[in-house]
Amino acid sequence: MSAAAAAADTYSPAAEAGSKRRERREELRRHLAEDADWPRADGRSLHDCRPAFMQTGPTTAASGSAYAEFGKTKVIVSVFGPRESKKAMLYSDTGRLNCSVSYTTFATGIRGQGLENKEYSGMLHKALEGAVMLHTFPKTTVDVFALVLESGGSDLPIIISCASLALADAGIMMYDLVTSVSVSCLGKNVIIDPTSDEEAWQDGGLMVSYMPARKEITQLTLTGEWTDGKITNAVELCMDACSKLCEILRERLKDPASLASE
Amino acid sequence: LISGDLNLDSTLPSKLPPPPVFRSSAAPPPQGSPASRRARDDTMVGLSEGEKHFIRGGIAQDLRADGRRRLQFRALTVETGIIPQANGSARVRMGATEVIASVKAELGKPTILHPDKGKVSIYVDCSPTAAPMFEGRGSEELSAELSVGLQRCLLGGKSGAGAAIDLSSLIVVEGKACWDLYIDGLVVSSDGNLLDALAAAIKVALSDTGIPKVNVSLNNETDGEPEVDISDEEFLQFDTSGVPVIITLTKVGKHYIVDATSEEESQMSSAVSVSVNSHGQICGLTKRGGAGLDPSVIFDMISVAKNVSQRFYTLLESAFAAAEAVADE
Amino acid sequence: MGDLHLRLNQTQRVRLEAALHELQALAPAAAAVTFADNIPVNPEDTILKGHGTSDQDGEVVATVCGVVERVQNLVCVRTLRARYKPQKGDIIIGRVSEIASKRWRLETNFSQGAVLMLSSMNLPDGIQAEVCHIQHDGSLDLQPRSQKYGKLQRGQLLTVPAYLVKRRKQHFHHLEQYDADLILGCNGFVWVGEHAVVDEETNSNEDQHKLSMEVEAFTPLETRRHICRLANAVRVLSALGFTLTVELIIQTAEAGLSSDVEINNMLGAEFYVQTAEREAKRRADLSRRMNGPR
Numbered sequence: 001m002s003a004a005a006a007a008a009d010t011y012s013p014a015a016e017a018g019s020k021r022r023e024r025r026e027e028l029r030r031h032l033a034e035d036a037d038w039p040r041a042d043g044r045s046l047h048d049c050r051p052a053f054m055q056t057g058p059t060t061a062a063s064g065s066a067y068a069e070f071g072k073t074k075v076i077v078s079v080f081g082p083r084e085s086k087k088a089m090l091y092s093d094t095g096r097l098n099c100s101v102s103y104t105t106f107a108t109g110i111r112g113q114g115l116e117n118k119e120y121s122g123m124l125h126k127a128l129e130g131a132v133m134l135h136t137f138p139k140t141t142v143d144v145f146a147l148v149l150e151s152g153g154s155d156l157p158i159i160i161s162c163a164s165l166a167l168a169d170a171g172i173m174m175y176d177l178v179t180s181v182s183v184s185c186l187g188k189n190v191i192i193d194p195t196s197d198e199e200a201w202q203d204g205g206l207m208v209s210y211m212p213a214r215k216e217i218t219q220l221t222l223t224g225e226w227t228d229g230k231i232t233n234a235v236e237l238c239m240d241a242c243s244k245l246c247e248i249l250r251e252r253l254k255d256p257a258s259l260a261s262e
Numbered sequence: 263l264i265s266g267d268l269n270l271d272s273t274l275p276s277k278l279p280p281p282p283v284f285r286s287s288a289a290p291p292p293q294g295s296p297a298s299r300r301a302r303d304d305t306m307v308g309l310s311e312g313e314k315h316f317i318r319g320g321i322a323q324d325l326r327a328d329g330r331r332r333l334q335f336r337a338l339t340v341e342t343g344i345i346p347q348a349n350g351s352a353r354v355r356m357g358a359t360e361v362i363a364s365v366k367a368e369l370g371k372p373t374i375l376h377p378d379k380g381k382v383s384i385y386v387d388c389s390p391t392a393a394p395m396f397e398g399r400g401s402e403e404l405s406a407e408l409s410v411g412l413q414r415c416l417l418g419g420k421s422g423a424g425a426a427i428d429l430s431s432l433i434v435v436e437g438k439a440c441w442d443l444y445i446d447g448l449v450v451s452s453d454g455n456l457l458d459a460l461a462a463a464i465k466v467a468l469s470d471t472g473i474p475k476v477n478v479s480l481n482n483e484t485d486g487e488p489e490v491d492i493s494d495e496e497f498l499q500f501d502t503s504g505v506p507v508i509i510t511l512t513k514v515g516k517h518y519i520v521d522a523t524s525e526e527e528s529q530m531s532s533a534v535s536v537s538v539n540s541h542g543q544i545c546g547l548t549k550r551g552g553a554g555l556d557p558s559v560i561f562d563m564i565s566v567a568k569n570v571s572q573r574f575y576t577l578l579e580s581a582f583a584a585a586e587a588v589a590d591e
Numbered sequence: 592m593g594d595l596h597l598r599l600n601q602t603q604r605v606r607l608e609a610a611l612h613e614l615q616a617l618a619p620a621a622a623a624v625t626f627a628d629n630i631p632v633n634p635e636d637t638i639l640k641g642h643g644t645s646d647q648d649g650e651v652v653a654t655v656c657g658v659v660e661r662v663q664n665l666v667c668v669r670t671l672r673a674r675y676k677p678q679k680g681d682i683i684i685g686r687v688s689e690i691a692s693k694r695w696r697l698e699t700n701f702s703q704g705a706v707l708m709l710s711s712m713n714l715p716d717g718i719q720a721e722v723c724h725i726q727h728d729g730s731l732d733l734q735p736r737s738q739k740y741g742k743l744q745r746g747q748l749l750t751v752p753a754y755l756v757k758r759r760k761q762h763f764h765h766l767e768q769y770d771a772d773l774i775l776g777c778n779g780f781v782w783v784g785e786h787a788v789v790d791e792e793t794n795s796n797e798d799q800h801k802l803s804m805e806v807e808a809f810t811p812l813e814t815r816r817h818i819c820r821l822a823n824a825v826r827v828l829s830a831l832g833f834t835l836t837v838e839l840i841i842q843t844a845e846a847g848l849s850s851d852v853e854i855n856n857m858l859g860a861e862f863y864v865q866t867a868e869r870e871a872k873r874r875a876d877l878s879r880r881m882n883g884p885r
Contacts, residue, residue: 119410126549126551130532130552214554217554217557222544225418226544227544232561312746320809323810325819325854327747328819328822329855
């Protein structure tokens with residue numbers, strides 16, 4: 001059940017591979033749902049996140065940019081602006097945050113499947129708008145463009161964290177960094193930072209965007225059936241992971257020189 | 263045609279600025295207009311400082327502009343069976359907010375990944391008849407936001423757990439034929455709280471839905487393709503006990519209110535929409551609005567929403583019963 | 592009655608229908624016309640065709656839905672559901688929609704914005720003013736005539752069809768018993784709010800300062816109750832299509848208060864029916880009294 005095997009699968013004829021993959025996933029799901037000690041496909045335990053690799057400044061043309069790689073998920077975010085808002089926009093004394101998330105056609109196993117995630121642009125906006133000090137750049141627009149190079153699960157939370165790093169890199173005034181982590185619910189277990197395989201079989205999902213220093217949640221979405229206690233636990237788990245992820249972001253920002261010399 | 267237009271124009275001096283877009287409290291902006299614009303919604307509604315202050319004060323004092331308390335709903339009316347071509351339909355009015363939901367069932371083919379499940383798609387449209395800013399692209403963002411919000415609350419997890427509609431009940435022949443449910447919402451008139459109204463309309467429309475009974479004969483001659491005979495007379499009712507309602511708590515100042523009007527929504531700092539099923543379990547949640555929330559506030563909002571939802575269930579049920587009574591008359 | 596979406600039970604429906612029927616019987620037989628309806632005129636008179644009429648094959652036909660009005664030789668049709676049509680001297684309420692360097696543009700329910708010169712005003716807010724001049728291009732010039740006109744502070748602005756507000760001597764009412772202000776704008780905007788003390792001294796800076804200072808000092812609850820009651824009375828009456836007068840609004844609000852109807856329930860079915868019945872009775876009494884001496 002190595003990563004290589006999973007990759008090979010995507011090249012097999014769809015119909016047969018589909019059923020084979022389904023069987024394999026069913027087995028995985030069964031184990032994950034019932035057995036807390038069962039390691040996940042990539043060898044993590046239930047509450048282990050994938051190692052986070054983040055970097056600022058991959059694109060030179062942008063005011064700020066960031067690249068994030070969590071396992072197979074690879075995301076690049078560029079921030080442009082603040083620049084003057086288009087005339088067509090209504091006058092306003094606060095700035096505008098314009099977010100857009102797109103997928104490369106090769107980001108998903110089946111070509112062009114990423115197009116289904118149309119709502120991500122709006123969700124990215126909602127996660128960030130509470131953190132960006134919009135009143136510091138009136139009449140202007142900040143564009144945040146995110147591109148998912150490869151979709152490997154937990155795409156949206158990674159986009160959000162990466163976008164907040166890119167905003168910081170662009171020198172946009174923010175109350176705090178926003179980091180985001182999602183969990184999947186499989187049977188009675190809650191697993192953090194799910195991969196796309198795990199997401200495809202989840203009974204429910206929960207995503208938290210969090211400003212660790214201010215201890216404020218900027219976005220919370222939830223699907224599937226949950227009890228109160230389970231929500232509380234999952235949110236706390238996410239918040240804890242967000243704080244740790246934020247530390248990684250902070251280190252990256254504090255020490256860009258060492259990064260450049262790497 | 264062009265000359266006609268010119269004639270019209272010539273009655274006015276050409277220097278005249280374009281007439282301002284009509285925005286009065288009678289045609290307020292959409293409730294869920296994209297968050298980017300919500301921060302400035304107050305300029306769109308055009309509320310004056312004094313009015314804003316009055317609204318905030320009313321919420322703080324537990325007496326809102328129309329005399330409601332914070333956790334009180336507007337009058338709710340329901341009509342069923344308003345679209346004869348659909349398998350089920352409903353109209354829900356909450357104050358000046360009016361939405362329509364229709365459910366259509368069509369025979370389709372299950373996907374390879376889920377051969378034992380039917381498909382449900384939810385789509386919301388904001389008609390420009392509701393408000394001028396719904397015209398063209400103006401409604402797209404709002405429509406998408408509402409659609410996603412409803413999908414999140416009604417469709418459950420990817421595995422199908424916690425879904426409002428049991429997808430496996432839609433299967434006709436495994437792997438060959440299933441029902442595709444098309445749930446369409448339409449915003450007819452908008453005065454806040456669209457998501458809750460739409461969810462209520464969908465719940466009622468599903469209770470109103472009859473799926474035709476089908477007789478399946480497996481025929482070897484037709485290459486294993488099942489022959490499906492749709493009955494015109496016999497219909498199967500839907501089990502809608504699992505369909506949740508959505509309660510949106512709008513936070514204004516330190517307090518939360520339910521069923522906010524668009525004027526009240528313009529004053530919100532953030533809003534949390536929670537969908538609660540009849541067992542009191544949470545099956546979907548979205549946060550809107552820019553300001554961050556303390557985690558404990560969110561947990562409190564969830565429990566408030568849960569309590570309020572029981573009242574809303576009763577309200578909806580009595581409205582539904584009244585609608586059925588009217589239909590029977 | 593298209594605006595009313597109420598859940599009436601059988602008795603309520605019958606009562607409402609009876610009340611409305613009675614009202615209809617009492618109303619003077621107004622000639623209601625719709626598009627292309629022929630308006631009967633005496634062909635020998637010289638007729639001035641006013642607003643809402645047109646000439647077709649020598650006959651006068653209506654171009655809008657409404658009520659035919661005749662003043663001497665002038666025949667015109669007054670529309671009911673159209674936007675506000677301003678007349679000189681109307682007292683109106685507007686919302687500032689745009690601020691330019693020397694003037695404000697106001698949303699007044701008219702097809703064009705109204706312009707208020709800045710020379711006399713203080714703050715961008717809800718504004719009441721008098722139409723002092725209609726420019727030939729159709730845009731409005733407004734003039735706040737005295738300190739009494741000006742910014743509206745705390746309260747709510749309701750929108751009703753403009754025809755429900757008739758032009759009168761007095762549009763500005765201070766209801767002392769409620770400590771509230773009620774302003775019926777000719778454009779169909781109705782203001783119900785906390786009574787504002789007219790202070791000759793106030794200037795904009797102080798005002799703004801005051802407002803920010805008072806953020807926590809909300810309208811007293813008792814006053815707010817009265818305001819909400821009045822506002823709901825206006826909502827009920829306009830939904831029933833009754834012309835709004837101060838007396839009627841107070842009467843309706845008081846009726847709610849005396850029969851212990853909760854403020855919110857004033858928008859409920861029972862109160863609608865009661866209001867319709869009360870108004871039918873009042874008008875019946877009125878016509879009886881007027882016909883009495885004869």
